[in-house]
Amino acid sequence: MPGQLYKAAAIVGAAESNQIGFLETPVTSLQLHIEAIRNVCDQTGIPISRIDGVFSTGWSTELCEHLGIKPKYIDTTAVGGCSFEMHVHHALAAIYSGIIEVALITHGENGHSARKIGNGGAGNYARGGGTQSPSHEMTVAYGLAGAASGYAHAMVRHMHRHGTRREDYAHIAKVSRDWATLNPRAAMYSRKKHPFGGPITVQQVEESRLIAWPLTILHCCMVTDHGGAVLVCSPRVARSLRTRPVWIAGAGEAMGHGNMLEMEDFTATSARQSAEAAYTMAGMGPADMEMAMVYDSFTITAAITMEMLGLARPGEGHLFWKDGRAAPGGSFPVNTNGGGLSFNHSGMYGMPLLIEAWRQLSGTAEDGIHGDPGKQTRARSCVVNGTGGSLSTTGTLVLVADD
Amino acid sequence: MSYHKPIPPKGTHTLPFWEGTKAGRLMLPRCVDCNRVHWYPRHICPHCHSMNLEWIEASGRGTIHTFAVQYMAFGGWAQEVPFVTAFIDLHEGDRMLTVLRGVDPKKPEEIRVGAAVQVEFEQADESTFIPFWRVVDGSQGGA
Numbered sequence: 001m002p003g004q005l006y007k008a009a010a011i012v013g014a015a016e017s018n019q020i021g022f023l024e025t026p027v028t029s030l031q032l033h034i035e036a037i038r039n040v041c042d043q044t045g046i047p048i049s050r051i052d053g054v055f056s057t058g059w060s061t062e063l064c065e066h067l068g069i070k071p072k073y074i075d076t077t078a079v080g081g082c083s084f085e086m087h088v089h090h091a092l093a094a095i096y097s098g099i100i101e102v103a104l105i106t107h108g109e110n111g112h113s114a115r116k117i118g119n120g121g122a123g124n125y126a127r128g129g130g131t132q133s134p135s136h137e138m139t140v141a142y143g144l145a146g147a148a149s150g151y152a153h154a155m156v157r158h159m160h161r162h163g164t165r166r167e168d169y170a171h172i173a174k175v176s177r178d179w180a181t182l183n184p185r186a187a188m189y190s191r192k193k194h195p196f197g198g199p200i201t202v203q204q205v206e207e208s209r210l211i212a213w214p215l216t217i218l219h220c221c222m223v224t225d226h227g228g229a230v231l232v233c234s235p236r237v238a239r240s241l242r243t244r245p246v247w248i249a250g251a252g253e254a255m256g257h258g259n260m261l262e263m264e265d266f267t268a269t270s271a272r273q274s275a276e277a278a279y280t281m282a283g284m285g286p287a288d289m290e291m292a293m294v295y296d297s298f299t300i301t302a303a304i305t306m307e308m309l310g311l312a313r314p315g316e317g318h319l320f321w322k323d324g325r326a327a328p329g330g331s332f333p334v335n336t337n338g339g340g341l342s343f344n345h346s347g348m349y350g351m352p353l354l355i356e357a358w359r360q361l362s363g364t365a366e367d368g369i370h371g372d373p374g375k376q377t378r379a380r381s382c383v384v385n386g387t388g389g390s391l392s393t394t395g396t397l398v399l400v401a402d403d
Numbered sequence: 404m405s406y407h408k409p410i411p412p413k414g415t416h417t418l419p420f421w422e423g424t425k426a427g428r429l430m431l432p433r434c435v436d437c438n439r440v441h442w443y444p445r446h447i448c449p450h451c452h453s454m455n456l457e458w459i460e461a462s463g464r465g466t467i468h469t470f471a472v473q474y475m476a477f478g479g480w481a482q483e484v485p486f487v488t489a490f491i492d493l494h495e496g497d498r499m500l501t502v503l504r505g506v507d508p509k510k511p512e513e514i515r516v517g518a519a520v521q522v523e524f525e526q527a528d529e530s531t532f533i534p535f536w537r538v539v540d541g542s543q544g545g546a
Contacts, residue, residue, distance in 0.1 A: 028415060034446040038454055048452040068441075068449025117415070137411045138443040139500045141533045142488055143473060143480035152471030153490060160469065160516045213472035213485070213511050261443060261490070261500055266469050 008096035009103075011088070013046075015039035017108065026113035030133065033063055033108030046102060053100035055087035056107065061393055062133065063106065065258040070270070072254055072277060073100045074393070135259035147297060148220050150260045150390045152212035155300040157266035159214070162315030166214045169299040170205035171321040173218045173341050176296065178328055180338025182375040187224050188342040219299045221340035221349065228351035230358065244362040249284060249381075250398035252277025260390040271308035271385050274396040279310075282398040284381070286310035289398070291332060291360060291379035293353045295387040296339040305385050306334075309396070333377045336360060350386035350395070357382045361401040406527040408479035413530075417444045419458040424532035429461040429522050431495055442497040463522040465491040465536065467515065468498055472508045485509065491520055491536050505538040515540065 017035035053073035091103035180186035191198040254270035296302035306317035326334035337356040359365040423430030434448035470489035485508040518540040
């Protein structure tokens, strides 16, 4: 008897770039991708705008940005030459589950041209654009260095639009530190653990040194070492284990852009779309959430995200921290581990979000050492939102505790 | 040449832009089919997905969409902190990143979102002229 995914999807067209082989005029990987995509869409009659899932071994968001599309399923599985067969498998599952209808699996690799125009002839497994990404070409001259330099532009636009002041966002850093002082694992748990650890004031956040105005260093996450893993299992396996399951009620993903140059609205992220997908899958909404774990690479990231998740009106995300709702003992706990601002942030903070959300909803958020008052909340549901790139990509989960 | 900051690598489809800068012209890609300008340069129109693209000479005018003042930078830019970066809304449509001229980085509260700016070009090496934008709005003063 066939499995559930038997004939759940079909390959409906296949095409190549305009030229293949040992090309005389060097081309970039990106150009090869785009030509092949244009050709397969012409062949099938499917408009590029109907593609709602993108699978490539490159930086798939960069390909989407170049095409001007914003799919709701984005996959960059890159494990060598077999990746494309795996992409078909992943697309099959995504189509079967009803998340997408049109999956683009795309390849562009200038193995020959790269010997002339760079990248050592190794091809471009890593990035869609290879060494010749036009977004890089048009931004590299202007001195931006690291995430803070870009995110500061979003903060200025957010302040401009909503009439907020930097101090409004400083409360996010202060309250997150309060949570960290309840978490012995947090890098900024105490002054004993780190010379700059322990409680901080809004004034200290404001007066710390400038990184990229208006962001001071205490508006920015740390850069630490961190490793983490989670396991996701079927209900049958989940029920058989000694741990308490936390159920995935909803999930969604979305992208706005790759490069900040392409950010349409500097006061919004694609979390509005990824959250909507997650809430819809869960049959729940913002009002059903009892806590949140949101990416806080910077204070502004957390503020905007609360707005995108439907928890606050535009321009009012920061009020969760300013009025104490998000704080220890507050009515709506947020970032109970101390966040990327004060717990840990190694570069990609999405994993710590998952770990803390599981701990809270499985009732294991207490470390049970040092006799601390602790950070375990009574929340039974949690919205988790990761933000990637330069406010570029988002993944939202709605998690609920076991009955 | 005394230019010590990053010089962009030149792509295979962006040469008309770089040729334009040598003559003091700001060239932008426009879609022949839907008539819309886009930035950065694509192989395909990100609005209508036509591959029928052309280059037009832009006015070189725009306004500040948002900005920030950089206190941490690397390489040649490290010697120039603080400096003001900005995203410019182009008169013809879409947006460009720049380092802003004609503003005081120490007085960010005096820099106005929406202020008018004009493009200018700085020679970085024999074949590269990099566009920068200068505030021309009277209320900004000059530097």
